[in-house]
Amino acid sequence: MADLVSVQLTINGQRREGRCEPRKLLVDFVREDLGLTGTHVGCEHGVCGACTVLVNGLAARSCLMLAVQANGTELVTVEGLMKDGKLHPLQQAFHEHHGLQCGFCTPGMLLAALDFLNTNPSPTEKEIRQGLSAVLCRCTGYQGIVRAVEAAAIVLRDAR
Amino acid sequence: MPEPGAAPSLIGAPVKRREDQRLLTGRGRFVADLLRPGMVHAAFLRSPHAHARILRIDATAATFGPGGVAVFTADDLRPHARPLRALSRMRGYAVTEMPALASDKARYAGEAVAAVLAESRYAAEDAVDRIVVDYAPLPAASDPRTAMADGSPLVHEEIKTNVILSRAFSQGDVTAALAGSAVRVADRFRFRRHAAVAIENRAGLAEWDAGAGALTLWTSTQVPGMLREALADLLLLPAHRVRVVAPDVGGGFGMKSALYPEEVAVCALARLLGRPVKWIGDRREDLLTSTQAWDEDIEAELGLDGDGRILGLRASVWADLGAYSIYPWTASIEAIQVVSFLPGPYRVPHYHAEAWGVATNKAPMGPYRGVGRPVSTFVMEGLIDRAARRLGMDPAALRLANLIRPDELPYRSPSGLVWDSGAFIETLERACDAVDYARLRAAPPRDAAARRRTGIGIASYVELTGVGSAIPASPGADIATGTEGATVRVDPAGTVTAAFGLACHGQGHETTLAQIIAQEVGVELDAVRVVHGDTEAGPIGTGTYASRSAVIGGGAAILASRAVRDKALLIAAHRLEVDPRDLEMAGGVAWVRGAPDRRIPLSDIARTAYFGVRRLPKDMEPGLEATRYYDPYIGTAANATHIALVEVDLDLCSVTLARYVIVEDAGRIINPLIVEGQAIGGVAQGLGAALLEEVVYSDDGQPLTGSLMDYVIPTAVEMPLVEVMHVEQPSPSTLGGFKGVGEGGTIGAPAAIANAVANALAPLGVEITELPITPERLFRLLDRRREPAVECAP
Numbered sequence: 001m002a003d004l005v006s007v008q009l010t011i012n013g014q015r016r017e018g019r020c021e022p023r024k025l026l027v028d029f030v031r032e033d034l035g036l037t038g039t040h041v042g043c044e045h046g047v048c049g050a051c052t053v054l055v056n057g058l059a060a061r062s063c064l065m066l067a068v069q070a071n072g073t074e075l076v077t078v079e080g081l082m083k084d085g086k087l088h089p090l091q092q093a094f095h096e097h098h099g100l101q102c103g104f105c106t107p108g109m110l111l112a113a114l115d116f117l118n119t120n121p122s123p124t125e126k127e128i129r130q131g132l133s134a135v136l137c138r139c140t141g142y143q144g145i146v147r148a149v150e151a152a153a154i155v156l157r158d159a160r
Numbered sequence: 161m162p163e164p165g166a167a168p169s170l171i172g173a174p175v176k177r178r179e180d181q182r183l184l185t186g187r188g189r190f191v192a193d194l195l196r197p198g199m200v201h202a203a204f205l206r207s208p209h210a211h212a213r214i215l216r217i218d219a220t221a222a223t224f225g226p227g228g229v230a231v232f233t234a235d236d237l238r239p240h241a242r243p244l245r246a247l248s249r250m251r252g253y254a255v256t257e258m259p260a261l262a263s264d265k266a267r268y269a270g271e272a273v274a275a276v277l278a279e280s281r282y283a284a285e286d287a288v289d290r291i292v293v294d295y296a297p298l299p300a301a302s303d304p305r306t307a308m309a310d311g312s313p314l315v316h317e318e319i320k321t322n323v324i325l326s327r328a329f330s331q332g333d334v335t336a337a338l339a340g341s342a343v344r345v346a347d348r349f350r351f352r353r354h355a356a357v358a359i360e361n362r363a364g365l366a367e368w369d370a371g372a373g374a375l376t377l378w379t380s381t382q383v384p385g386m387l388r389e390a391l392a393d394l395l396l397l398p399a400h401r402v403r404v405v406a407p408d409v410g411g412g413f414g415m416k417s418a419l420y421p422e423e424v425a426v427c428a429l430a431r432l433l434g435r436p437v438k439w440i441g442d443r444r445e446d447l448l449t450s451t452q453a454w455d456e457d458i459e460a461e462l463g464l465d466g467d468g469r470i471l472g473l474r475a476s477v478w479a480d481l482g483a484y485s486i487y488p489w490t491a492s493i494e495a496i497q498v499v500s501f502l503p504g505p506y507r508v509p510h511y512h513a514e515a516w517g518v519a520t521n522k523a524p525m526g527p528y529r530g531v532g533r534p535v536s537t538f539v540m541e542g543l544i545d546r547a548a549r550r551l552g553m554d555p556a557a558l559r560l561a562n563l564i565r566p567d568e569l570p571y572r573s574p575s576g577l578v579w580d581s582g583a584f585i586e587t588l589e590r591a592c593d594a595v596d597y598a599r600l601r602a603a604p605p606r607d608a609a610a611r612r613r614t615g616i617g618i619a620s621y622v623e624l625t626g627v628g629s630a631i632p633a634s635p636g637a638d639i640a641t642g643t644e645g646a647t648v649r650v651d652p653a654g655t656v657t658a659a660f661g662l663a664c665h666g667q668g669h670e671t672t673l674a675q676i677i678a679q680e681v682g683v684e685l686d687a688v689r690v691v692h693g694d695t696e697a698g699p700i701g702t703g704t705y706a707s708r709s710a711v712i713g714g715g716a717a718i719l720a721s722r723a724v725r726d727k728a729l730l731i732a733a734h735r736l737e738v739d740p741r742d743l744e745m746a747g748g749v750a751w752v753r754g755a756p757d758r759r760i761p762l763s764d765i766a767r768t769a770y771f772g773v774r775r776l777p778k779d780m781e782p783g784l785e786a787t788r789y790y791d792p793y794i795g796t797a798a799n800a801t802h803i804a805l806v807e808v809d810l811d812l813c814s815v816t817l818a819r820y821v822i823v824e825d826a827g828r829i830i831n832p833l834i835v836e837g838q839a840i841g842g843v844a845q846g847l848g849a850a851l852l853e854e855v856v857y858s859d860d861g862q863p864l865t866g867s868l869m870d871y872v873i874p875t876a877v878e879m880p881l882v883e884v885m886h887v888e889q890p891s892p893s894t895l896g897g898f899k900g901v902g903e904g905g906t907i908g909a910p911a912a913i914a915n916a917v918a919n920a921l922a923p924l925g926v927e928i929t930e931l932p933i934t935p936e937r938l939f940r941l942l943d944r945r946r947e948p949a950v951e952c953a954p
Contacts, residue, residue, distance in 0.1 A: 021282065023282070024282070031192075031193075036186070037186070037190075037192070037193035038185070038186015038187065038188075039186070040190070040192070040359075040360070040410070041192065041440075041442075042359045042360070042361070042443065043442075043443040043867070043868050044442055044443060045443065045867055045868065045869070047867070047868035047869060048359055048443075048868060050359055077186065078184075078185065078186035079185070079186045081185070082185055087184065087185075091184040091185065094180070094184055095176055095177070095180045095181075095184060096176060098176075098177070098833040098834070098836075098837050100180060100183055100184065101411075101666035101667070101668070101837055101841065102183075102358075102359070102360070102408075102409065102410045102411045102665055102666030103179070103180075103182075103183030103184075103188050103408065103410070103666070104188075104190065104358075104359045104360040104408075104410025104411060105359045105410075106183055106184060107186050110184070128876070129875075129876040129877045129879075130876075130877055132875075132876045133875035133876050133877045134875075136359060136868070136873055136875060137359070137876075138356075138357055138358055138359050138411050138413070138841075138844075138845070138873065139359075139411055139666045139837075139841045140837060140840065140841050140844075141837075141840035141841045141842075141843055141844035141879055141882065141905075142844065142875075142876040142879050143840045143879070143881065143882060144837060144840075145876070146876060
C-alpha cells in the first residue's frame, strides 16, 4: 500500500481535510473519508453520471477523478444545495414535477442540471434534454426531470 | 363550530411524494451508505471462462498482503450454506443447483469462484488479482437451439440435458384452423437479450450477532420476505433469528427479485468471520452476473379468414435461460409468460404453443419488467400488422375486428388466464383519436425515393396484475405470492404507523399507501408513516414485484385501516355517548354528524385505548391497531394501447421517436403522478429494448457488452414526450378497485416502435423481426432488402 497523501479542499463551503492513497477515487474520498454519502457510484467508468459534483463551479464525474486531483479545489455536492433549511429551486422543482423515483441518480442529476442552467439559463426543451444527457436515469423516462428543470430555470432567472 | 367540510378524497389525488425529502438532499440510505462496527469489505474473484472445470485455487499470494486479507472458496462455505435450488411442480422442469461460490465448475463468465475479505474494497480487489486459479476450459453452450441437441456441451451434467423446461399450451385444433385460413402470416422473431441496469448496482451487508444468534442482511432487494425464508433454509438458521432489510433501493425492475449467490456468501462469511461483511457490486459485475431477460427465439404463425377474423395462432418458443435456474422464480418464468400471454387481448379460438427453456453458459435469465410479455406483444402485434398488410386492411381496423368486447368479459384466454375486465377497444379508439390516426393514414405516401420515412405503430396488450393465490406469479414455483399484509397502528399521540412486507424501490409506496390509509382511517396525510422493506417491522410478506403492491398491499391497507377506524369510532361513540353510526371521522377528529362541537380527536381516542382502558366499552380489548391480509385471488387484468410515430433516416440508419401516446386502463388510480411516472419509465426501457440495448455474448460465451459504453441505455435525448391518458374504470375484482401499473410501459413499447419502423419501411419490402433495431441491423436490412415487384400498401 502506498503512503497516504493529504488532501485539503473546501466542500459545500466548509474546509475539510483527509489522508488517502494516491489512487483513491474522488467519489470514494467524498463518501468514505468525508462521510458525505449523497454522491453515488453507479458505474466507475464515467457514463452514468450518478457521481456528478461541481469542482470549482463546473460539473465533473467524481468517479473519473482522483481525490488528490481535488486538492485545493472547491467542491459542491448534493448536500450543499439546501440553504438555511430551504430546498434549492432545483430540488423543489424535482419534488413538484415528480422528477425522481428511486432517487439513486438524483444527486448527480441535480448537480448536472445546476451546471447546465449556469451555462444556459433560458433553455429550450431540446437543449435541456441534451444538457442532461450526461446523466442516466432508469426510472423516470426523464419527462418529470425535464419539466422540473424547465420550472427551475424560470425561478432561477427571476431570482437574478 | 362549523362542520368540517367534505375534503376531496386523497385516493386519486396527485400528492407530492413523501420519499422525496431525503432522496433530494442526499440523505437516502442505500446499502453502500451503511456502516457497521468492525465491518470488512468483500470482493469476488470471477471466472473468466464461460465454462471450465476449477482444478485448483491458490490463494497464497493473496493472503499475505496489507489490509488484512482472508480468502474463501466453496469448500469454506459448504458447511455453512446449502446451494440454491429453485423448485417447481411443473412437468418438464429440471432442477439445477446454484452454489454461493462455484466449486467443481464455473458455468458462466463472471460466476464467483472465490471471495476475498479485507479492510477496504481497494485492498480486497488487489488480493483478487493475486489469486491464481487453474481452470480447464470446456466448450461452451451458447445458442439455445443448438444446445438442445445431443452431443452439445452440458451445462449441468447431472440432468443429462440442457433442456430445463418444456411445456405446451393448447386450445382447439390449430392445425385445422390454419389449414382453413384464407390468410396465413408467419415469421421467425428474435427478441435479443436484455439487462435491467438499475443505476444502483446490487449490494449486500451481512452482520452476525453471535450473542443473540441472529443474522441481519441489508441488501438492495425487492423481496426481503422471500429472502428471509430462503436464507433461513439455506444457512440452516431458525427463521425468527434472520432479519432482512431493504433500505433505500436504487431501482429493481424485477432483476432484484431473485436471491443471489453473493447475498448467501456475505451471510455465510459474516458468520464464519464474526465481523460484518459488506459487498458493493460494481457495474462490471452487474452486467456480468445480474439476471438477464427477454431472450427468446420464436416461430409463430397466425391464420385469419377473409374478413380478417383470427382463426388460429401457433408458436414455438426457445428461451435462452443461461447457466442456472434462479431462485425462487425458476428459469421457466420468462418462457411460460410468453406462451401464456401470446394471444393478447384478442379472440383466438384455436391456439397451440410450445416452449423450451434451454441452459447455456451465460448469466442466468430472470424476471425483468414485463416478464415475457414485452416479447409476446412484439410477436403478436407484429403478426397482426403483417396480416393487415396481406389483407389490405387498416391495422387498427383489423385489431378492432378481433379485440375482445366488453360484453364478452370475463373472458377465458386460450392459455387459461381470465380477463376480468378490460377496455381493449376503448383504449385503441382513444389512442387513434389522440394521434389523429385517420388523417395520418390518409396522408399521401412519401416519395418512394425519400431518405426519411415516417411510420405509425400500434401495440395493444393485456396483462394480469395483482395476482392472488389462484395463480402463482411463477407457475409451479415453490413460493406463495398471492397475499400481503398490513399492520396499521395508531399510537397514543394519534399518529399512524403502517407497516408492510412490501419493499419499495422507486414506486412511491410511502406516498400511495399513506394516501389510502389516511383516507380510510380518517386522518391527515402527514399523520401516516409507511414502513416497508424490513422483515422485523412488517407482517409476513414477500415484497414488491409483478405489479402487485397497489392491488394486494392497497387491499390489505384498506382492510386494516377500516378495522382501526371501526374500533376508533366504537371508542369515540362510547366516550361521546352516541351511536357510532352518528359519527364522522376525518382529519384526525371524530365528531357527531350535525353537531360538530361534540367531537373527540383521534389522539384522545388512542390514549383511551392504551392508557384509559377503564373508559373503553365493556369487554373491549385495549389497543388501537389491526393486522389484515388480503388475497385478490385471481387478480385483475390491465391493458393499454400504445401508438408510436417514428421517423427513420435511411442514410443514418437511425430511428427517432416523433410522438408517443398511451391510453391505459389502470383501474382506480391512487396517484396520477406516480402512475404516469411508471408508464413513462417503462416506455424508456421499452425504447431501449427496441432500438439500443442488447447483451451480446460471443460463440464461446464471452460477454462482449461489459460496460455502459457497449450496453447503451436511453438518455433524455432519445425519449420523446410521452402522452399518457387513462380509462378510469375501477377493477371489478379488487378491493379498492386498483390495478397494477408498473409494467405496461415495457410491455407495449417494443412492439409499438417495431411496428412503426416496419410501417415506415414496408414500401421498401423490409420486415422487422429482430430487436433491437440498431443502426447496424437496420443498415443490413436495407442493404439486402427484397425489391418488391409491387409497391406494398403501408
